[in-house]
Amino acid sequence: MDDEDIPLAVELNETPGDEREQGEDDKQQEKTTVPVTIVTGFLGAGKTTLVKHILTADHGYRIAVILNEYGEDVGIESSFVQSEQGLQGADGGWVELTNGCMCCAVKSDFLQALESLLDRPGGRAFDYILIETSGLANPGPIATALWTDAELESRVNLDGVVTVVDAVNIDRQLHEPRQQGVVNEAQLQLAYADIVVLNKLDLAEEEALVRAEADIRAINSSVTIVRTQRSTVDLGLILNRNGYSHKGDLCLPPIAEADDEAEAGEAAQGRNAAGAASTTGAGAGTATSERTSTAGEAPSGRRRSTGVSCCSSRAHSFHGKSGPAASSIAAAAAAAVAAANASNGGGESAELTPSDSLTAAPPLVAAAVAATAASAPSSASQVMLAPAPEGGVPDHVHDSQVSTISLHCEQPVDLDRFKSWVDHLLWDRESRPEEIYRMKGLLSVAGSDKKHMLQAVYELYEVVSGPEWQPGEARATRIVLIGRNLRPSAVKASWASFLEHEEGGKELH
Numbered sequence: 320m321d322d323e324d325i326p327l328a329v330e331l332n333e334t335p336g337d338e339r340e341q342g343e344d345d346k347q348q349e350k351t352t353v354p355v356t357i358v359t360g361f362l363g364a365g366k367t368t369l370v371k372h373i374l375t376a377d378h379g380y381r382i383a384v385i386l387n388e389y390g391e392d393v394g395i396e397s398s399f400v401q402s403e404q405g406l407q408g409a410d411g412g413w414v415e416l417t418n419g420c421m422c423c424a425v426k427s428d429f430l431q432a433l434e435s436l437l438d439r440p441g442g443r444a445f446d447y448i449l450i451e452t453s454g455l456a457n458p459g460p461i462a463t464a465l466w467t468d469a470e471l472e473s474r475v476n477l478d479g480v481v482t483v484v485d486a487v488n489i490d491r492q493l494h495e496p497r498q499q500g501v502v503n504e505a506q507l508q509l510a511y512a513d514i515v516v517l518n519k520l521d522l523a524e525e526e527a528l529v530r531a532e533a534d535i536r537a538i539n540s541s542v543t544i545v546r547t548q549r550s551t552v553d554l555g556l557i558l559n560r561n562g563y564s565h566k567g568d569l570c571l572p573p574i575a576e577a578d579d580e581a582e583a584g585e586a587a588q589g590r591n592a593a594g595a596a597s598t599t600g601a602g603a604g605t606a607t608s609e610r611t612s613t614a615g616e617a618p619s620g621r622r623r624s625t626g627v628s629c630c631s632s633r634a635h636s637f638h639g640k641s642g643p644a645a646s647s648i649a650a651a652a653a654a655a656v657a658a659a660n661a662s663n664g665g666g667e668s669a670e671l672t673p674s675d676s677l678t679a680a681p682p683l684v685a686a687a688v689a690a691t692a693a694s695a696p697s698s699a700s701q702v703m704l705a706p707a708p709e710g711g712v713p714d715h716v717h718d719s720q721v722s723t724i725s726l727h728c729e730q731p732v733d734l735d736r737f738k739s740w741v742d743h744l745l746w747d748r749e750s751r752p753e754e755i756y757r758m759k760g761l762l763s764v765a766g767s768d769k770k771h772m773l774q775a776v777y778e779l780y781e782v783v784s785g786p787e788w789q790p791g792e793a794r795a796t797r798i799v800l801i802g803r804n805l806r807p808s809a810v811k812a813s814w815a816s817f818l819e820h821e822e823g824g825k826e827l828h
């Protein structure tokens with residue numbers, strides 16, 4: 320034997336009989352079950368872009384995709400996915416795409432969608448399942464459920480967790496402190512990752528990419544990281560990883576087995592999908608957006624404010640604390656983070672308190688969408704979002720909470736005016752408390768028969784035109800905003816004022 324060869328402690332052909340039988344049983348079971356990959360990642364990282372890539376790539380699989388959609392507005396993005404892929408007919412929420420793949424958009428109940436998929440008449444006419452979580456979701460509960468639900472487990476096998484990371488924004492996302500007892504979701508998503516797709520290479524400097532990789536490894540040192548643009552990843556790296564094929568020898572942090580924890584996770588999942596996943600600590604966020612009236616052009620042709628500074632700070636470590644009521648899922652994430660702490664040895668950064676991230680959900684701020692048109696201003700000069708009143712955030716928004724606001728109108732919008740409205744909303748932030756993480760919208764644009772899609776991630780946004788509206792399809796504009804310190808009345812008032820000047824009067828929902 321060459322000196323450099325590492326001797327094997329156990330010869331490969333010496334596997335004891337029992338173990339071999341067990342291994343064969345496992346393999347047999349895997350053959351008869353359908354692999355499931357969970358695609359997670361923070362808001363706007365590129366999860367849906369990855370799903371679209373998978374749905375259109377030449378892999379020969381018939382893939383069923385369960386897409387997450389925000390709160391009340393199921394359908395904004397899936398409407399585009401379906402139109403791009405060709406719609407063949409809907410069945411119980413499931414839509415068959417022309418390439419043999421299927422997709423279904425749900426608000427939060429992934430497991431119910433999974434069951435409905437597995438129970439479809441005609442059997443399992445697909446050989447792979449993808450589940451895309453909400454950008455604010457902790458992927459732990461769904462991973463846990465796939466492991467612990469006996470009924471499901473006999474029909475599917477968890478193949479892996481793919482976490483998509485926005486290379487431009489990961490720094491601020493990871494270092495946003497949360498209220499005591501709540502784990503930052505971006506950190507959890509990394510803690511559970513088997514593979515990280517470090518996306519948006521075209522927008523990030525090499526230095527930022529290296530920093531991002533170091534931060535990712537500080538949380539999850541064993542994860543594989545692949546750099547991508549437009550989430551275009553070699554599918555061999557993310558599908559059929561068999562990451563969980565040897566039970567009891569997980570490459571993930573250990574996952575809870577108790578039913579009650581799965582239920583707690585379900586609650587958390589629903590809460591997240593409803594758009595009010597967590598509360599955050601005061602003063603959170605390192606995002607900086609200088610006030611500017613000049614739009615710059617991002618490399619992709621997107622609009623962004625010229626004064627935006629991304630990836631401005633680098634924290635050197637995370638401080639894990641475990642608490643008495645720690646769920647094992649939270650503890651698992653904490654363990655991953657704590658391991659990073661140990662290796663980093665301290666330093667200044669956000670406080671992380673992972674002890675009870677899955678305990679009682681905070682009050683849903685989504686209810687804030689109940690703000691009424693009565694608060695709408697009457698003059699065009701008030702289209703702008705008002706600054707925060709003296710003394711900080713108004714009382715109807717709890718400080719630092721993440722929430723969702725939905726906007727809607729029936730009449731077509733003027734595209735240029737709409738963009739000006741978005742410019743203002745995202746860029747003119749001086750003295751306003753709102754921090755908008757994400758916007759998505761399906762637009763009905765005046766003078767166009769095509770659907771338009773608004774996509775915004777922090778300050779960067781684009782509006783792209785897509786397929787034509789189908790005959791009989793209700794043309795309307797729907798927008799969702801997710802962010803922190805959102806003041807529904809101010810946002811709704813701004814929207815109402817924008818609509819007031821659109822032809823056909825205004826309509827506010």
Ligand SMILES: Nc1nc2c(ncn2[C@@H]2O[C@H](COP(=O)(O)OP(=O)(O)OP(=O)(O)O)[C@@H](O)[C@H]2O)c(=O)[nH]1
Nearest residue numbers: 361362363364365366367368454519548549619774
């Ligand atoms: N420039 C650039 N834009 C990208 C890249 N990947 C995705 N995007 C854009 O980023 C925006 C968000 O992408 P999505 O795939 O919708 O992100 P997501 O993670 O599904 O977002 P949520 O569902 O809101 O959490 C879209 O406008 C994409 O076109 C990339 O590599 N480069």
